[in-house]
Amino acid sequence: AVAQVALDGVEFxxxxxxxxxxxxxxxxxxxDREAIRDVLFASASLSRL
Incomplete structure (x- = not known):
C-alpha cells in the first residue's frame, strides 16, 4: 500500500x-485510505504506552 499523510506538528x-x-x-x-487510517490509529495508540 502506498500512502502519504501530512499533519501540522501541533496536530501530530x-x-x-x-x-x-x-x-x-x-x-x-x-x-490508500486504509493504510492512512491504520497509521493515524497507530500514532494515537502511542499515548497508551
Whole structure:
C-alpha cells in the first residue's frame, strides 16, 4: 500500500498525546485510505504506552 499523510506538528503532537481522536486529525491524505487510517490509529495508540 502506498500512502502519504501530512499533519501540522501541533496536530501530530495532540494526536500522539491522545488529545484528539484519529478521525478528527486534520490530515492531508493521498493514496490508500486504509493504510492512512491504520497509521493515524497507530500514532494515537502511542499515548497508551
Amino acid at each position: 503532537c495532540r494526536l500522539v498525546a491522545g488529545r484528539i481522536p484519529p478521525v478528527e486529525a486534520a490530515a492531508g491524505q493521498e493514496g
